[in-house]
Amino acid sequence: MEHHQTVTTVSKSMPDRAMLGVRQVLSRGETLYTEDDFAGDWFIVLSGVLRTCRYLPDGHRQVTGFFFPEDVFGLEAPTRRTSAEAVTEVVLMRYDRAFLDGDEEVSLPSLGHARHLLLGALDAAEGRIELLGLRSACERVAGFLLRMDSLMDADGYIFLPMGRADIADYLALTVETVSRTLSLLARRKLLSFRGPQRVLLVSRSQLEELAGGRPWSSPATIVQQNIAYTAQRDGPGHLRTNHYISH
Amino acid sequence: MEHHQTVTTVSKSMPDRAMLGVRQVLSRGETLYTEDDFAGDWFIVLSGVLRTCRYLPDGHRQVTGFFFPEDVFGLEAPTRRTSAEAVTEVVLMRYDRAFLDGDEEVSLPSLGHARHLLLGALDAAEGRIELLGLRSACERVAGFLLRMDSLMDADGYIFLPMGRADIADYLALTVETVSRTLSLLARRKLLSFRGPQRVLLVSRSQLEELAGGRPWSSPATIVQQNIAYTAQRDGPGHLRTNHYISH
DNA sequence: CGGTCTGTTGATACGTGTCAAATCACGTGG
DNA sequence: CCACGTGATTTGACACGTATCAACAGACCG
Incomplete structure (x- = not known):
């Protein structure tokens, strides 16, 4: 480099x-x-x-x-x-x-x-x-990760050089919310971590959806597809409560 | 013009x-x-x-x-x-x-x-x-108004050419939150409205405080001055409850 | 092995989104 | 000039998402 x-x-x-x-x-x-x-x-x-x-x-x-x-x-x-x-x-x-x-x-x-x-x-x-115009933590975190694509290693993993606090202050969120959101996306298997700094974008397409996706055209044909925290079951034990609850 | x-x-x-x-x-x-x-x-x-x-x-x-x-x-x-x-x-x-x-x-x-x-x-x-990096609705709305200063009339009132929906989508908030925040700031007498489009910035200094103020210098001497919705009494009946309650 | 720093998780408070309804502003036509 | 209709704005009630406060776990270093 x-x-x-x-x-x-x-x-x-x-x-x-x-x-x-x-x-x-x-x-x-x-x-x-x-x-x-x-x-x-x-x-x-x-x-x-x-x-x-x-x-x-x-x-x-x-x-x-x-x-x-x-x-x-x-x-x-x-x-x-x-x-x-x-x-x-x-x-x-x-x-x-x-x-x-x-x-x-x-x-x-x-x-x-x-x-x-x-x-x-x-x-x-x-x-x-x-990026900052996105409304939910999920959208902003997903958008953030997609923009870090250029940091990808040979093995496909992204290395995040900045800490959670930096990300939080960049996205106008708290450290806790960033951490929780990353954990959630990992549980949903859109991401995979190898230590806190190394992350693999497993499903770019779903992340793009969350992040407001590749642009779109006109204010018509609205495909209501609001993926909230609670709108999908997790991997095994379909825990779709609020408050990020999981285990 | x-x-x-x-x-x-x-x-x-x-x-x-x-x-x-x-x-x-x-x-x-x-x-x-x-x-x-x-x-x-x-x-x-x-x-x-x-x-x-x-x-x-x-x-x-x-x-x-x-x-x-x-x-x-x-x-x-x-x-x-x-x-x-x-x-x-x-x-x-x-x-x-x-x-x-x-x-x-x-x-x-x-x-x-x-x-x-x-x-x-x-x-x-x-x-x-x-502006978008500010965290609360209050901060962003206050910041937004301060940036509209150039739209000031001869009488000191700012004429807002855009609707509440435009402001909301600009600040990544909802119309209702923008409206409520403006009402709140007006009740607190930081603003004064003459119709929904014409607003007077009564106390620029307090608005600047809310908006993250004129920049500041270093990460020291933090003057904790977090003016939340609930942190001050209103004009007469000191109603400092949440949910914007007033009357 | 005990420090501190960073990151994660939990419990709860509170701010904002959502849905619904009332009110207001303003253009049109009577 | 005023009545009316329509859309914009405001307000209310409530649900949900995020901030806050606290505790815990892991990494790094002395």
């Missing part, structure tokens, strides 16, 4: 506006910048996973995004909307803001023009909006 | 890549494009209000954005992620996608370069993410 060798050791030797960045490494949990900092640079993840967060006055934390290799972040205007923290060890490229504000067209190594890059960031943000 | 005279009647006479758009008018409720359509153009709102929606397989509708004058939308990749529908009568400018994809730098009338425009759209999307 460590292909940053091709992109890294650029910069500084060229004095001109040749659009080159600086490579930077963060260790687990390290904070790159904080809310309200001056937003001088923007970044591209080369390896590892990073999260952006807000800390609300009531003490709650909001995770506004996870960023994986090739993802761009930190593009916001004069000050930071969020802080940026390393979920795992992270290697990233730092670019000067002037390269976006300036008049010259920017060409980035292996990522094309600045416009292309911005469109990608916008697309990712809209994906997050769709 | 109708300043589109300066921007409108351009286009077509100039054959070259002079970056000019076509003016277009939508009437209330009209659909501009639909999910999965080919995304050939993008748009800027000149007047009126527009919404983008997804229709989920379970019949629910998700409103992923409201767009006001000067807002940009429809920038997504080869096909539409959402449909676009006019909330009020809308006047907009339509631009060809090639102006974004092309190599030449684009300069738009009164909006600067394409990059600037994309950064604006990204900023708006991130604002929506922060």
Whole structure:
């Protein structure tokens, strides 16, 4: 996965506006910048996973995004909307803001023009909006897992680099609800866990249904198919009570 | 408000890549494009209000954005992620996608370069993410109202062009919950209504508190100030029961 | 082997969804 | 200008889903 060798050791030797960045490494949990900092640079993840967060006055934390290799972040205007923290060890490229504000067209190594890059960031943000717009914990958790598909290993298992708390704060749920929902989906055999971090999506199609599925077209022909917690029997002992009860 | 005279009647006479758009008018409720359509153009709102929606397989509708004058939308990749529908009568400018994809730098009338425009759209999307990341109905409704500040009249009242259903589908709530929450905030005298569409933000500071407030800094010094429905007495008869009970 | 941290499970309170009905806003026609 | 009809909004009663508080289990580390 460590292909940053091709992109890294650029910069500084060229004095001109040749659009080159600086490579930077963060260790687990390290904070790159904080809310309200001056937003001088923007970044591209080369390896590892990073999260952006807000800390609300009531003490709650909001995770506004996870960023994986090739993802761009930190593009916001004069000050930071969020802080940026390393979920795992992270290697990233730092670019000067002037390269976006300036008049010259920017060409980035292996990522094309600045416009292309911005469109990608916008697309990712809209994906997050769709995810957060889902109503139930089940929908959001299923949607979340489907978006982590790119983290799949050779054996088909997804490795979740972030903890339950990160997921919860990302989906506007509690740790307990995330954990319960994952357990439930596993009991329903839509998922299979190998430790808390490694998960196999057994039935993508059913997960997509839960998550509001592949888009749909017009407001007609409504196929009522509301799969609630209580609407199906479990594996063996068809325990379809509320409160996640199982055993 | 109708300043589109300066921007409108351009286009077509100039054959070259002079970056000019076509003016277009939508009437209330009209659909501009639909999910999965080919995304050939993008748009800027000149007047009126527009919404983008997804229709989920379970019949629910998700409103992923409201767009006001000067807002940009429809920038997504080869096909539409959402449909676009006019909330009020809308006047907009339509631009060809090639102006974004092309190599030449684009300069738009009164909006600067394409990059600037994309950064604006990204900023708006991130604002929506922060809003949807709030947990309770109270927080989201308060946050929503604060973001509608720009719709303020001369008398200080905000005119809400969209119905309760639009707000509900935007905040991932039900119509009833939105209505109840607005009523509650009005009883608490943070709001004052003059008909369902016209609302005055009586206490912005308290609304900001509810909405997760102006950002905050670090994960320390937590000022526990969780204003729940039941945590305060109402105007006269301190009825702090649950279920929104009041009278 | 006893710390702490993360994740899971349980019991219960409470917030929000659902279904139903009343009320209000507003356009139409008398 | 007012009566009426229709749709939007508000309110009520109740069920259900999620938050909360608490306890337990497992992983990692000293």
